[in-house]
Amino acid sequence: MTTQTLVAEIKKKKSFLCIGLDIDLEKIPPHLLSVEDPIFEFNKSIIDATHHLCVAYKPNTAFYEAYGLKGWSSLEKTIRYLNKNYPDIFTIADAKRGDIGNTSSMYAKAFFEDLKFDAITVAPYMGKDSVEPFLAFQNKHTILLALTSNAGAFDFQTKKINEKEVYKHVLETSKSWKNSDKLMYVVGATKAEYFKEIRKIVPHSFLLVPGVGAQGGSLQEVCKYGLNENIGLLINSSRGIIYASKNKDFAEKAAFAAGVLQHEMEPFI
Amino acid sequence: MTTQTLVAEIKKKKSFLCIGLDIDLEKIPPHLLSVEDPIFEFNKSIIDATHHLCVAYKPNTAFYEAYGLKGWSSLEKTIRYLNKNYPDIFTIADAKRGDIGNTSSMYAKAFFEDLKFDAITVAPYMGKDSVEPFLAFQNKHTILLALTSNAGAFDFQTKKINEKEVYKHVLETSKSWKNSDKLMYVVGATKAEYFKEIRKIVPHSFLLVPGVGAQGGSLQEVCKYGLNENIGLLINSSRGIIYASKNKDFAEKAAFAAGVLQHEMEPFI
Numbered sequence: 225m226t227t228q229t230l231v232a233e234i235k236k237k238k239s240f241l242c243i244g245l246d247i248d249l250e251k252i253p254p255h256l257l258s259v260e261d262p263i264f265e266f267n268k269s270i271i272d273a274t275h276h277l278c279v280a281y282k283p284n285t286a287f288y289e290a291y292g293l294k295g296w297s298s299l300e301k302t303i304r305y306l307n308k309n310y311p312d313i314f315t316i317a318d319a320k321r322g323d324i325g326n327t328s329s330m331y332a333k334a335f336f337e338d339l340k341f342d343a344i345t346v347a348p349y350m351g352k353d354s355v356e357p358f359l360a361f362q363n364k365h366t367i368l369l370a371l372t373s374n375a376g377a378f379d380f381q382t383k384k385i386n387e388k389e390v391y392k393h394v395l396e397t398s399k400s401w402k403n404s405d406k407l408m409y410v411v412g413a414t415k416a417e418y419f420k421e422i423r424k425i426v427p428h429s430f431l432l433v434p435g436v437g438a439q440g441g442s443l444q445e446v447c448k449y450g451l452n453e454n455i456g457l458l459i460n461s462s463r464g465i466i467y468a469s470k471n472k473d474f475a476e477k478a479a480f481a482a483g484v485l486q487h488e489m490e491p492f493i
Numbered sequence: 494m495t496t497q498t499l500v501a502e503i504k505k506k507k508s509f510l511c512i513g514l515d516i517d518l519e520k521i522p523p524h525l526l527s528v529e530d531p532i533f534e535f536n537k538s539i540i541d542a543t544h545h546l547c548v549a550y551k552p553n554t555a556f557y558e559a560y561g562l563k564g565w566s567s568l569e570k571t572i573r574y575l576n577k578n579y580p581d582i583f584t585i586a587d588a589k590r591g592d593i594g595n596t597s598s599m600y601a602k603a604f605f606e607d608l609k610f611d612a613i614t615v616a617p618y619m620g621k622d623s624v625e626p627f628l629a630f631q632n633k634h635t636i637l638l639a640l641t642s643n644a645g646a647f648d649f650q651t652k653k654i655n656e657k658e659v660y661k662h663v664l665e666t667s668k669s670w671k672n673s674d675k676l677m678y679v680v681g682a683t684k685a686e687y688f689k690e691i692r693k694i695v696p697h698s699f700l701l702v703p704g705v706g707a708q709g710g711s712l713q714e715v716c717k718y719g720l721n722e723n724i725g726l727l728i729n730s731s732r733g734i735i736y737a738s739k740n741k742d743f744a745e746k747a748a749f750a751a752g753v754l755q756h757e758m759e760p761f762i
Contacts, residue, residue: 246596248599284596284599286590286592286597286599286600287596289603290599290600290602291607292565293566293569296565318592321589322589322616323553323555323589324643325643327555330555330558331555331559334559338560347589347616347618348648349618349638349641350638350641350643350645351644351648352644352648353643353644354645355645369619374619374620374622376622376623379617379621380618380620380662380663381618383654390654393652
């Protein structure tokens with residue numbers, strides 16, 4: 225998907241909501257556990273109930289890998305369902321991959337060609353040649369970890385190299401990489417005040433923002449500092465939406481929770 | 494597997510060789526492509542031919558994910574074959590994972606509990622709470638990226654925070670994490686002179702060393718600076734061993750290439 229299509233969808237739906245599909249069998253409604261593929265059935269219901277309220281879905285691959293082959297199959301079915309039924313939805317494999325060049329190429333092939341995701345999250349630690357293989361794919365997007373929403377972000381990301389934080393070096397350095405126009409960045413909502421600084425370095429890029437809701441970030445604060453001429457934000461919520469209810473009304477309650485966020489976003493578009 | 498068992502195996506086999514199982518269908522002998530599961534058959538032959546010359550195998554998960562469900566199934570079969578037939582071999586999932594706490598727990602479950610790997614490689618960018626979930630597992634090992642063997646290592650890893658390189662901060666900081674005795678570190682062989690400095694920070698830890706062979710590192714140089722009282726090194730070679738021949742003698746040629754490295758290691762034990 226091109227960035228233009230994503231922006232058009234945001235304007236059409238008046239939403240820049242991304243829904244995280246982080247599926248834990250212990251958290252989904254118990255009545256689903258008896259069907260053949262509970263994870264896929266859960267995802268399908270959530271997607272059917274919320275697709276008009278969001279512009280992106282983001283399955284976190286860890287939650288699928290944890291169930292081995294069956295989990296990987298549920299992930300495949302989910303992305304194929306999305307691509308077939310809702311081709312205008314932006315799909316993100318939250319995989320946080322990154323390895324030496326030839327290995328990153330294999331990951332890119334897995335997620336962009338085989339599974340046909342529009343985007344993947346990638347870790348920056350191994351530098352340029354671990355990220356550029358992802359950037360080589362047409363109309364695909366690489367979402368680089370910059371400033372994450374967890375406590376451990378302060379271990380290295382906010383430490384200073386020559387008076388400037390590591391995450392700012394990541395942002396700046398990545399702009400020099402080949403096809404850097406295909407980069408987006410992960411920036412946690414728990415640190416809204418950082419968005420002002422980040423926008424100075426990457427004014428035009430899309431930022432994927434986890435941490436709103438369950439992790440305590442504020443949508444208003446993020447929008448205040450993070451919005452750009454193309455909106456430029458994808459606000460992710462996972463648990464707050466998909467686990468809004470453990471009963472048979474789970475999809476309906478998820479749609480309600482997604483609707484609340486979409487409603488909050490509407491004035492900004 | 495405990496570290497003591499690993500050290501005992503090293504001494505018994507007079508080898509600290511790790512063989513990387515990075516399987517690319519375009520590089521394996523063409524006659525295998527007609528069997529039902531070429532990747533597993535290839536791995537099985539390589540393992541049967543080389544297990545007495547090495548102490549560890551390291552499948553890189555990217556190469557399996559690239560083939561979707563079939564690839565994931567080949568990975569499962571490979572690790573189960575290893576655990577069943579060669580339980581004294583140390584197994585490493587080269588997955589370079591790392592995410593917020595609850596997500597890292599899912600990855601740890603996938604690789605330690607479901608697949609029963611002894612170790613996994615993990616990226617440090619997200620800090621303490623992204624790594625500690627892996628460290629909570631008994632007799633399992635977490636191999637943290639410190640200084641990698643690719644050109645991109647110089648983008649961030651060797652930059653200085655308060656006069657000290659980022660990778661040294663990673664080494665030092667990680668020592669304060671809970672169960673840090675279960676940490677090992679990835680240190681690329683292409684920078685042998687760095688080992689002296691690294692050993693000052695982590696004198697007792699095992700280092701997993703890629704980059705010998707295809708990537709240009711020297712075994713002699715690495716041993717000179719990297720060995721410790723328990724050997725403390727796992728030297729990885731992938732392509733130089735597994736792709737030593739594309740003919741029917743591939744397993745035999747792989748054993749020969751592994752034997753050359755084992756022979757070079759013998760005097761150091």
